[in-house]
Amino acid sequence: MGVFTYEDEVTCSIPPAKMFKAAIIDSDNLIPKIMPQAIKCVEILRRSLILNSALIPLVMKPHRPIHIGSKFRSMTHRVDAIDKENFTISYTVIDGDVLSGSIESISHELKVVASQDGGCIYKKTRKYHTKDDAQICEEHIKGGKEKGLALFKAIEAYVSAHPDEY
DSSP, X not given: OEEEEEEEEEEESSOHHHHHIIIIITHHHHHHHHOTTTOOEEEEEEEEEOSTTOEEEEEEEEEOXXXXXXXXXXXXXXXEEEETTTTEEEEEEEEETTSOTTEEEEEEEEEEEEOTTSSEXXXXXXXXXXXXXXXXXXXXXXXXXXXXXHHHHHHHHHHHHOTTTO
């Protein structure tokens, strides 16, 4: 099995606690609301008690009749670890058509840190775990980055427009 690692950083004007709550904790409600053209719904398949007796999703399945031109329709995320105090989450895409014949899984590590201007820096590491010695198509990586950035910017815009909600 091969592992290909990619890192991204995006800055925004939203404080880390608000951004983490909107983008991670409330993602199953917020994302279908702000991007219905991309994600129709998010189904929580299983829950577990993790931090402070709060229910945290362990397995989420965004049903994605993705916008015209996308070949991906669904995926299943497994939340591996979440730390609400330090604004970190690790999760893995374990099922769905985003996992092409050569990709076994995609693990994500995300950390939201404070920036000097009062906003935050969204740091994400993606690891593509391939079957055998398969290579990752650069178009696949670029498409994932672009969709992730569009989602991030949509969340930032929503939280900016509704500052009391988070």
